[in-house]
Amino acid sequence: xxxxxxxxxxxxxxxxxxxxxxxxxxxxxxxxxxxxxxxxxxxxxxxxxxxxxxxxxxxxxxxxxxxxxxxxxxxxxxxxxxxxxxxxxxxxxxxxxxxxxxxxxxxxxxxxxxxxxxxxxxxxxxxxxxxxxxxxxxxxxxxxxxxxxxxxxxxxxxxxxxxxxxxxxxxxxxxxxxxxxxxxxxxxxxxxxxxxxxxxxxxxxxxxxxxxxxxxxxxxxxxxxxxxxxxxxxxxxxxxxxxxxxxxxxxxxxxxxxxxxxxxxxxxxxxxxxxxxxxxxxxxxxxxxxxxxxxxxxxxxxxxxxxxxxxxxxxxxxxxxxxxxxxxxxxxxxxxxxxxxxxxxxxxxxxxxxxxxxxxxxxxxxxxxxxxxxxxxxxxxxxxxxxxxxxxxxxxxxx
Amino acid sequence: xxxxxxxxxxxxxxxxxxxxxxxxxxxxxxxxxxxxxxxxxxxxxxxxxxxxxxxxxxxxxxxxxxxxxxxxxxxxxxxxxxxxxxxxxxxxxxxxxxxxxxxxxxxxxxxxxxxxxxxxxxxxxxxxxxxxxxxxxxxxxxxxxxxxxxxxxxxxxxxxxxxxxxxxxxxxxxxxxxxxxxxxxxxxxxxxxxxxxxxxxxxxxxxxxxxxxxxxxxxxxxxxxxxxxxxxxxxxxxxxxxxxxxxxxxxxxxxxxxxxxxxxxxxxxxxxxxxxxxxxxxxxxxxxxxxxxxxxxxxxxxxxxxxxxxxxxxxxxxxx
Numbered sequence: 199x200x201x202x203x204x205x206x207x208x209x210x211x212x213x214x215x216x217x218x219x220x221x222x223x224x225x226x227x228x229x230x231x232x233x234x235x236x237x238x239x240x241x242x243x244x245x246x247x248x249x250x251x252x253x254x255x256x257x258x259x260x261x262x263x264x265x266x267x268x269x270x271x272x273x274x275x276x277x278x279x280x281x282x283x284x285x286x287x288x289x290x291x292x293x294x295x296x297x298x299x300x301x302x303x304x305x306x307x308x309x310x311x312x313x314x315x316x317x318x319x320x321x322x323x324x325x326x327x328x329x330x331x332x333x334x335x336x337x338x339x340x341x342x343x344x345x346x347x348x349x350x351x352x353x354x355x356x357x358x359x360x361x362x363x364x365x366x367x368x369x370x371x372x373x374x375x376x377x378x379x380x381x382x383x384x385x386x387x388x389x390x391x392x393x394x395x396x397x398x399x400x401x402x403x404x405x406x407x408x409x410x411x412x413x414x415x416x417x418x419x420x421x422x423x424x425x426x427x428x429x430x431x432x433x434x435x436x437x438x439x440x441x442x443x444x445x446x447x448x449x450x451x452x453x454x455x456x457x458x459x460x461x462x463x464x465x466x467x468x469x470x471x472x473x474x475x476x477x478x479x480x481x482x483x484x485x486x487x488x489x490x491x492x493x494x495x496x497x498x499x500x501x502x503x504x505x506x507x508x509x510x511x512x513x514x515x516x517x518x519x520x521x522x523x524x525x526x527x528x529x530x531x532x533x534x535x536x537x538x539x540x541x542x543x544x545x546x547x548x549x550x551x552x553x554x555x556x557x558x559x560x561x562x563x564x565x566x567x568x569x570x571x572x573x574x575x576x577x578x579x580x581x582x583x584x585x586x587x588x589x590x591x592x593x594x595x596x597x
Numbered sequence: 598x599x600x601x602x603x604x605x606x607x608x609x610x611x612x613x614x615x616x617x618x619x620x621x622x623x624x625x626x627x628x629x630x631x632x633x634x635x636x637x638x639x640x641x642x643x644x645x646x647x648x649x650x651x652x653x654x655x656x657x658x659x660x661x662x663x664x665x666x667x668x669x670x671x672x673x674x675x676x677x678x679x680x681x682x683x684x685x686x687x688x689x690x691x692x693x694x695x696x697x698x699x700x701x702x703x704x705x706x707x708x709x710x711x712x713x714x715x716x717x718x719x720x721x722x723x724x725x726x727x728x729x730x731x732x733x734x735x736x737x738x739x740x741x742x743x744x745x746x747x748x749x750x751x752x753x754x755x756x757x758x759x760x761x762x763x764x765x766x767x768x769x770x771x772x773x774x775x776x777x778x779x780x781x782x783x784x785x786x787x788x789x790x791x792x793x794x795x796x797x798x799x800x801x802x803x804x805x806x807x808x809x810x811x812x813x814x815x816x817x818x819x820x821x822x823x824x825x826x827x828x829x830x831x832x833x834x835x836x837x838x839x840x841x842x843x844x845x846x847x848x849x850x851x852x853x854x855x856x857x858x859x860x861x862x863x864x865x866x867x868x869x870x871x872x873x874x875x876x877x878x879x880x881x882x883x884x885x886x887x888x889x890x891x892x893x894x895x896x897x898x899x900x901x902x903x904x905x906x907x908x909x910x911x912x913x914x915x916x917x
Contacts, residue, residue: 201673204705205703208699208702208703208708211708212688212699216688216690216691220690397688398686401686401687401688401689402682402684402685402686403686403687403688404686405655405682405684405686406680406682406686406700406703407703408655409650409653409654409655409675409678409680409682410675410680410700410703410704411672411675411703412672575656579655579656
């Protein structure tokens with residue numbers, strides 16, 4: 199065992215140094231900036247388009263006095279509801295309000311979505327069915343506010359730290375956020391392990407390694423080197439992310455606190471990411487080890503990604519069902535366990551379960567590595583005919 | 598039960614390896630003494646590499662058992678073993694001295710010590726200037742030397758070289774032969790496979806000839822040669838006379854030259870019969886057969902021709 203760990207360290211150190219000191223690692227670090235940039239740009243454009251579509255312009259064809267009252271009502275409601283939630287209004291001057299004129303106006307003025315005519319007592323909203331259905335409620339509110347002439351009510355507010363409901367909602371949000379980050383990072387990073395043994399096989403180095411150290415050490419070393427690289431990447435991205443958040447004045451106090459507290463939650467995020475990475479990574483390493491060329495690895499990527507999505511879906515779907523059979527399934531199924539457990543850490547304050555979960559996930563990682571090694575020795579190194587006669591337990595334990 | 602301090606570097610008993618039902622190695626028994634230079638001869642596909650891979654523990658035999666330095670778990674003795682595989686491979690982005698250190702580290706040598714030794718070994722082999730170059734910047738021959746040095750850096754007790762002369766030019770083949778002798782002089786056991794008989798003949802004390810996954814011969818080179826009778830090359834002034842009875846009846850002259858296998862009775866009766874019978878000896882030589890002739894006799898003519906073709910292809914590769 200000690201020799202396996204020593205040998206794994208030799209492999210991990212070589213791989214880690216080869217990755218970290220390569221030029222491509224710089225581009226790897228820049229990687230998340232591209233989807234982030236695209237996301238921000240697409241989000242900005244999307245919201246602009248959405249605003250343009252959803253904020254219609256309503257033409258007002260009321261008497262001057264009623265028009266004045268309606269505009270005043272809009273100003274008052276904007277204060278409490280927000281200007282974006284109310285339609286823009288354009289006063290149509292020198293306009294008869296006859297039905298024919300309204301139809302002609304709507305036909306000629308492309309910027310107008312609907313026209314409000316008649317009077318506040320008997321308003322008429324003319325427009326397409328979609329616009330009328332969508333804005334009838336808000337227009338009614340505006341007309342009622344304008345008609346009532348009531349003074350604006352000032353509500354006195356009393357703030358408490360947390361209510362049971364807000365705490366639960368907040369923790370659920372933290373659970374979702376934590377799980378989403380974990381899933382995203384695992385998805386981005388674990389797939390890279392697929393191609394990890396291709397270099398050794400194409401360069402024939404695998405023969406030297408296999409003659410010198412236990413095969414388990416090769417797999418373990420490679421896995422830990424990739425995990426190290428992933429953690430370096432995460433550290434860099436987190437540092438950059440927090441720095442930007444500090445610069446733009448992020449409100450940390452507004453983040454809902456997880457049930458186990460922030461320090462332990464942070465630690466568990468790292469531990470569960472590591473376990474998720476090792477679990478999926480060991481599987482991917484085993485699958486990738488069967489491939490002989492980069493093309494084969496690329497072909498394998500698609501089903502592997504689909505498999506990842508299924509696992510993530512299982513964990514995500516159980517996030518609001520703590521204690522349900524579905525959630526227990528997500529907790530116990532090794533590949534979804536880290537994601538389900540981070541959701542638990544956000545919502546449940548008992549700590550012992552995390553120790554058990556980590557041990558459970560660690561055992562499965564070792565089993566998968568053993569199984570991958572067995573497949574690799576048999577199918578790639580063309581060994582293990584004799585091993586086939588051994589019991590599954592002996593193969594798994596290596597005895 | 599095997600003592601860890603067995604007198605044998607290798608012991609294999611009836612090891613069998615099949616690929617897709619076909620036996621690549623079919624019941625090989627092998628014992629190799631510690632401190633010897635041992636050659637495994639055979640044409641490509643004879644089962645040499647598969648045998649070595651089983652002995653090293655890279656693959657497990659389907660049947661039989663093997664002991665490396667007395668241990669049934671070869672990988673547990675890896676720190677005492679150096680191995681140069683037939684298909685050479687190094688990490689292309691590694692610096693040469695680092696590659697040597699890495700190979701040593703795999704077999705338990707501390708990295709810092711490996712780096713120190715790596716530089717020194719490269720200096721000793723006239724490659725000092727290349728120590729800081731990446732493997733991809735080295736010529737094929739230099740990279741091969743780096744890999745060989747990586748095989749030796751941790752001072753192993755047993756060195757296994759699979760086709761070590763393959764891909765080397767004549768100059769480097771000579772260097773490698775000297776290196777092998779130097780290691781043997783230090784008491785290191787050296788086992789190498791080859792399909793070039795001349796290397797085995799020059800270097801080995803003992804050989805095994807493998808053909809079709811089986812050992813056809815195992816023993817001293819001299820024993821292999823002794824399986825053949827010496828060849829007599831005789832030139833006579835006369836073509837007939839009483840002396841003809843001393844020569845095998847089926848032997849026909851080429852002009853005045855006679856070539857035949859030395860009779861069982863030996864040299865003295867032959868000489869006596871030739872002189873007394875009035876052959877008029879112009880010249881007489883008695884040649885001991887080479888390992889090649891012994892190989893033809895042991896493994897068969899077809900195997901010998903295949904091995905010659907392999908050697909020819911290999912030389913072709915070197916100059917390509």
